[in-house]
Amino acid sequence: MTCGKCPRPIHHWTALKLEYLDLYLQAYATAAKSAMKRAYLDAFSSCGRCVLRKSGVEIDGSALRALRAVPAFTEYHFIEIDADVADHLRANVGDNASVQIYRGDCNEVIRTRVLQRGGLSKRAASLAFLDPTGLQVHWSTVEALSRHRIDPARGRKMELLILYPYDMAAKRLMAVKGRDRTSAELRLDAFFGGREWADELRQSQLKDETDGERRVRFVDYYVRKLQGLGYKYVLAHGPLYNRHRPLYHLIFASDDEVGERIMRSVMDSGKARWIEGEMGYQPVQRPLL
Numbered sequence: 552m553t554c555g556k557c558p559r560p561i562h563h564w565t566a567l568k569l570e571y572l573d574l575y576l577q578a579y580a581t582a583a584k585s586a587m588k589r590a591y592l593d594a595f596s597s598c599g600r601c602v603l604r605k606s607g608v609e610i611d612g613s614a615l616r617a618l619r620a621v622p623a624f625t626e627y628h629f630i631e632i633d634a635d636v637a638d639h640l641r642a643n644v645g646d647n648a649s650v651q652i653y654r655g656d657c658n659e660v661i662r663t664r665v666l667q668r669g670g671l672s673k674r675a676a677s678l679a680f681l682d683p684t685g686l687q688v689h690w691s692t693v694e695a696l697s698r699h700r701i702d703p704a705r706g707r708k709m710e711l712l713i714l715y716p717y718d719m720a721a722k723r724l725m726a727v728k729g730r731d732r733t734s735a736e737l738r739l740d741a742f743f744g745g746r747e748w749a750d751e752l753r754q755s756q757l758k759d760e761t762d763g764e765r766r767v768r769f770v771d772y773y774v775r776k777l778q779g780l781g782y783k784y785v786l787a788h789g790p791l792y793n794r795h796r797p798l799y800h801l802i803f804a805s806d807d808e809v810g811e812r813i814m815r816s817v818m819d820s821g822k823a824r825w826i827e828g829e830m831g832y833q834p835v836q837r838p839l840l
């Protein structure tokens with residue numbers, strides 16, 4: 552089967568993001584093994600396989616990495632908007648009764664299917680990975696995920712690992728002028744869940760903040776919003792860079808002390824490994840803000 556999009560071509564900085572996910576997934580699977588139900592939600596699954604542009608080496612994407620966690624999650628929910636890519640994902644996953652693959656926009660699918668009866672168990676210890684290419688994740692979706700889980704004994708929420716695309720998307724849309732300004736603002740409204748972002752931007756402009764200061768402001772803003780949903784621990788890591796410039800942050804939200812400890816050690820470990828066959832692979836650079 553070929554559609555020209557699979558395996559997904561990636562650069563080494565994307566491979567690095569997958570490493571963070573991988574390290575956390577494995578530690579999470581171990582820590583959550585006593586839970587009867589364990590769920591993994593991948594809202595931007597792609598086809599499960601990637602190819603490193605530089606070397607042509609194929610590596611697993613997020614969905615297949617999650618499937619390799621030991622012990623396995625008891626349920627997997629994979630969402631992909633592109634029909635061809637979703638077909639490849641089905642082929643790559645094969646027969647697996649614990650996997651549900653949904654095709655469509657993740658905001659819609661999460662609301663109408665994943666969080667409904669027959670979807671993701673409310674009692675499962677659960678982790679959602681939101682890995683968009685831009686501002687696709689609506690704030691209302693994040694809110695809905697945060698409210699889903701019921702664990703009366705422990706009051707835990709679904710853990711979230713979110714690619715926060717400040718530099719690669721939000722910042723650019725904030726700079727749009729002229730005829731496209733209104734549609735840019737509407738997209739930012741959906742992403743941030745209202746117009747408050749515009750006040751943040753105004754304050755930043757009034758104070759004549761540098762690029763770096765504005766980045767910190769908008770990362771802090773999203774972190775505060777997640778805390779406002781009741782997450783006790785919210786960690787922001789980044790920005791992660793391509794060869795030349797910052798692209799995104801990884802933001803983790805949990806109300807579980809163990810989850811927080813694991814993710815902090817993953818983020819602080821500097822365990823950016825060499826990617827097999829990818830000469831010149833560089834670990835993440837932290838910015839001087």
Ligand SMILES: C[S@@+](CC[C@H](N)C(=O)[O-])C[C@H]1O[C@@H](n2cnc3c(N)ncnc32)[C@H](O)[C@@H]1O
Pocket residue numbers: 559569594595596597598599600601611612613614630631632633636655656657658682683684687
């Ligand atoms: C950055 S890639 C995800 C990569 C994947 N997590 C991995 O590690 O292999 C984004 C994927 O999300 C899909 N996508 C884009 N917008 C989407 C949406 N609104 N809902 C669901 N999937 C979407 C794209 O077709 C693409 O395959």
